[in-house]
Amino acid sequence: MARKRNQKTTPDYADIGRFDTFPKLLAYNARTYPTEVVMREKDFGIWNAFTFADYQRKVRQYALGLRALGIQRGDCVGLLGANRPEWVWGEVAAHAIGATSLGIYKDVLGEEAAYLIQYAEITAIICEDEEQVDKLLELGDDIASVRVIVYCDPRGMRKYDDPRLISEEDLCARGDALDQAEPGLYEAEVEKGQGDDVTILCTTSGTTSKPKLAMLQSAPFLRHCLDYLHADPKCPGDDYVSVLPLPWIMEQVYVVGQQLIARNVVNFVEDEETTMADLREIGPTFVLLAPRVWESIAAEIRARMMDSTPFKRFMYDLGTKIGLKALEQKRRSWFADAILFRALRDRYGFSFLTSAATGGAAMGPETFKFFHAMGVPLKQIYGQTELSGAYTIHRSDDIDPETVGIAFDQAEVRIDRPDEQGVGEIVGRSQGMFLGYYRNEDATNADKRDGWMYTGDAGYIDKRTGHLVVIDRVKDLANTSTGVRFSPQYIENKLKFSPFIAEAVILGRDLPYLAAMICIRWSIVSKWAEQKNIAFTNYTNLSARPEVYALLRDEVERVNETLPEAQRIRKFLLLYKELDPDDGELTRTRKVRRGVIAERYAREIEAIYADRDAIDVDTTITFQDGSTARIQTQLRVETLLPPDDPTTRQAAE
Incomplete structure (x- = not known):
């Protein structure tokens, strides 16, 4: 679907003071x-x-x-x-x-x-x-x-x-x-x-x-949408492919609010399964994808390399290595582009991108760096539904994979009750501040005070760049029983950079050490198993295979090498099913509901910390159509490091 790209550089935005609905x-x-x-x-x-x-x-x-x-x-x-x-x-x-x-x-x-x-x-x-x-x-x-x-x-x-x-x-x-x-x-x-x-x-x-x-x-x-456009301009004729669910606040911003102001073109794909093919046909100017989608694309790229020839794998490894090294030096490698990244951008419809964004959940720095090395102008955004979506973003010449950028011109961010390291609750306000929660005055008064939104997220302002750094939910920051403080989300994002890991839940709050419950990425692990001539019948059966445990052990150990000793994962198990919004384990935007996980998998968690090697599972799962299925299996607990490893005590001290 070849078209001449929009060449306009000065956006002509509508008068939203006059046309305010x-x-x-x-x-x-x-x-x-x-x-x-x-x-x-x-x-x-x-x-x-x-x-x-x-x-x-x-x-x-x-x-x-x-x-x-x-x-x-x-x-x-x-x-x-x-x-x-x-x-x-x-x-x-x-x-x-x-x-x-x-x-x-x-x-x-x-x-x-x-x-x-x-x-x-x-x-x-x-x-x-x-x-x-x-x-x-x-x-x-x-x-x-x-x-x-x-x-x-x-x-x-x-x-x-x-x-x-x-x-x-x-x-x-x-x-x-x-x-x-x-x-x-x-x-x-x-x-x-x-x-x-x-x-x-x-x-x-x-x-x-x-x-x-x-x-x-x-x-x-609308005022907030205009503020966003000043931070990340779009022009008439620019193409956007609508992928994320329209009930989500950011899709409301992109598809309804910004579209009416900036007059860009919104493209709706035929079906979820045809999304990537349709995106390539359009060749959008800007995209907004959830972290899980970017992670899936990165995982798919690495999985395809598993199927390729030794020469192509060599060229992929070489191009990636050179591209990431150039990124560290704040430049692009023409050589890596020529042998690898230009073809990847074309394959996924990213050739014409002038802006790409991700938000709704945290993204691991490894995934972020990979796409920047590819030449995708990816920016992290941060915000809440209550403030009409994102109100911080990276500027084009000021990208930091560890942060979510700076506030829009008409928005503000501050840190409430910071500790010695400057970490506290993120408090923000924007022109899109919500009026309140529908029929819930108590919740409104708890979250909205003196014109500010108390987000419940923990973070700090980087003194060097002025960027906002989001760590985790305040309530999710945890300490082990030995006094080691950690962010579950940070470690989970590192794990999910692996093409073989779809979801991960880090355990350790008020417990002696960190452990993980991991969901394999079915589409890729099943392909890997077929290549290795490993017999399996379904997700549950595949996740229990010793060969898959060995594969995931390598992935977890690779992440452990990047973590402080006290925050390394000592044990893990592979869950017999994927975490699912239909089971209440994830929100509809794919955020982990830790309370539900702790309750639903209490026996599995107890087995990990009771030094048991395995646990028998007999449970029922519910599918989207309301039907149920019984699962009977045995979960193996894999030990990576001795739970009483002295490094845990030394690091805590």
Whole structure:
């Protein structure tokens, strides 16, 4: 899909002081730039383009259609499904008639969906397809507030007769009919909207409990998006590929807020499995990917090298070594680029990148350095849902893999109650400060004080660079029983740089030494096993193989060499399943819920510290469709260093 790249260097941003809501800003863009392409969606292998005129027409139809169905100002409209243009149209349409919007992750289980729908009192939900409709209909009376369920994909829907169901086509037809009956109604509703109206209810990550709903207002949100654009500019015509879930605050920033201000093009992939191929076709100008995605790409690259010829492996090792050495000297190696990195950038669609970002969780410095050596202009961002997403970022000429950069021009960061090393709680504020948590005044008062957001994250300001360094959650920083202080997240990120490790949980709080529970990366370890002619049947069986334990032992020992002696991993075991959001072990943004892990794997943790060599497991796991499976296996506890190694005591002293 070859196109001339955007050459504009001076962004021309919209006047968000005058157009202070999404619908007002969209109407201005549709009047001023009606033929400008702003969205593409791949469907059956074809990229379908949508202009600002198309965007405005659809939002108008959706808004008036919802109004015709009885949705009023002050109601809440839910959005459930994959990233699609219809998702965005539905959100802006809800705001146009004075309703709030709440995005729900497409892979939520029924219980999670019911909680959010009940809590926000959602009256209408716009769904992607039959799968999401089934999820809602199964909830029955648990979602009594829902009066309208709109489905966008009609395939498989003929068999349903629920009176709440309506097709997207019918919704648009009702909108057109109301538009003809009451000309000017849409414009009048849009003008009623004010910038200080609460328009977005956005779920927090919920690492310790059920997610809270942050109340965000249009004008502060748009001002914050503009502040972000000043720190990391985008121009009309720049391409962005929407990969991360739209309910996440940063995808709201990139796909909705920044797009309406900067008029860049948002591209929606055909399917999750085609993401990398579609990304290569687009060749985006900027991307935002979660750390786990960057880690997966790095792991895939190294896994492909396992399948290649000895000569290619030699060239990969040589190119990587030279590229990383050049990076240490703050330069790029033309030789490494020629023999390796240029081809890698082309393969993954990174050839035209002018900006790349990662956020939502910490990224290991090794992964960050690898992509910079490749020539990917990767920047770390940091923020919270409550502050409308990121408010710190690396500047293009000031990159540090150990930090998350500096605050935006209109944002501030400080450290509260720092210790002797300057480490304390990170406190921030931005123009996008949330109004409060929906129906939760106590939590609002606890987190938002005197105009500042108390993040619960531990960090410090690097005195040399002025950059913010994020260490871990304050509550997750821990000490062993011997007095060794450590950050679980820091060590976990080092482990996840390995292509064979998908997730890791570091143990050791109030215990004698550090240990790890590790999940293998199935796609790569299974390929490795096939190459080694190792027989296996499934994930559980493969993770228990002695050859896999030997492989992972090498990986953990490699990480141990980079850690202080007192913080080295003494023991580890390989879990019989992947950590999963559906089991409550991870949040929907893939953050570890340590409380759940400690409770669910209490027997495994006890076995590690009781000096047992193995533990029998007999448990049941739940799949996304609600079905269950029984797992019976034996977990082996691998000892790397003697638990009573004197270096532990010496380092602690």
